[in-house]
Amino acid sequence: MHTVGLLVFPNFQALGLAVGSVFEYANILSESKFYHFRLVSEHGGPVMTSQTFSVNTERLVDANYDTLIVGGDNDCLLPSTNLLAYLRDAPKHIRRVASICTGAFVLAEAGLLEGKRATTHWFHANSFKKNYPNVILDEDRIFVVDGQIWTSAGLTAGIDLALAIVESDLGPEITRQVARKLVIYQRRGGGQSQFSTLLDLDAKTDRVQMVLNYVRENLKNELTIEMLAEVANLSPRQFSRIFTDETGISPAKAVERLRVEAARLMMDSGHHPIEIIARETGFGDRERMRQAFLRAFGQSPQAIQRLSLGNARAAVL
Incomplete structure (x- = not known):
């Protein structure tokens, strides 16, 4: 079983939770329990969203992860120094480390994007480039994969990133079935523009x-x-x-x-x-x-x- 953790922080954008449905339906349609999806935070317990409702989370360090996805928020807030230290070492024991939207700021602050290609929400691209000049920012991409590190653009792009992860693990046919089940009109490749x-x-x-x-x-x-x-x-x-x-x-x-x-x-x-x-x-x-x-x-x-x-x-x- 592949454990996928979605790491959230106070005031995170709840739309990022939609990635969980991709892994849920991958299990259903593949008739297996390939993924174990866990919603996690630094300390566990209730975490408030930016829409002022809370979700219950598990403590981050209580599990081993195949894939850890860092969620985003509206204000590019950074987590504690302890959590940044955890993320800095994450690629040593986690196969994939990913981000949704402004979660890329967290990965960059932890040093995981140094010299790597990445993307984030177009609205925050200038701020990102100013703060992290050594990251090769592809600001017009839906998602970018550079080795172990996966980054995606604005929040709905997290669904495209999750579908790409499923395709990497389970193949294109299951991924197409998941997209159809989620009534996704069009699967977007990583190279597609953020703009319509x-x-x-x-x-x-x-x-x-x-x-x-x-x-x-x-x-x-x-x-x-x-x-x-x-x-x-x-x-x-x-x-x-x-x-x-x-x-x-x-x-x-x-x-x-x-x-x-x-x-x-x-x-x-x-x-x-x-x-x-x-x-x-x-x-x-x-x-x-x-x-x-x-x-x-x-x-x-x-x-x-x-x-x-x-x-x-x-x-x-």
Whole structure:
């Protein structure tokens, strides 16, 4: 049995508790008791969340762990010196040490991220870089694996990290079943951006939202202004003006951003050749996709694919 401990502190964000469901359903769907999930704190007993309700915890040092996950809070608070000392030595006897959200600050303070790649919530990235300049921060990643150390971005990214742990231990099929059981619309690879194009565009009317949904579902097809205007039941001129007013960018730019996001997701989720990705996401050819990636990320698709494959290999080790 693999013991997984989720380490929490006073005023931790309760959403981090959701990682426990990933391991619970991994046990149910694999018809085994592979994981023993334990909620732990430095001293044990009730621990208050940031939402002002308490959860009961076990004392940290009372168990041996295969994986220890450090939870996050809203204020990047650091634990006691005794707990930091415990974490500093944790990799000597714990196979994986991980963090959710601002838990990365705790790992960094304990010295576990020195010279390593890591991530944290994008909102706290500048503060993290200022305080821990020797950590290689990938601030636009869902999760990052560097040897024994796993770090994830904002709180829901902890679910993606937990799914990646299950995949490393039990394989992709059980992990897909867990994701389906949890009604997760889309599993996110570690290399995927913390930012969502649909959220960034922030349509203000159902008409424009309907067009954005149509674009996402038809990326492989040709998407002209005239076609999108017809979906919105507007003239092309009216549609372009309203769309730009609501989203801040032109329809053509929005289509490109959604295609780039879909292409990057394909890179994270498999070993598709660049030509196939370009075709399936509507770019048509490698050069058009390369130019779009350079505009979006300052890197070519090949460079980003190499990074995604590197993350995937690291997660399996």
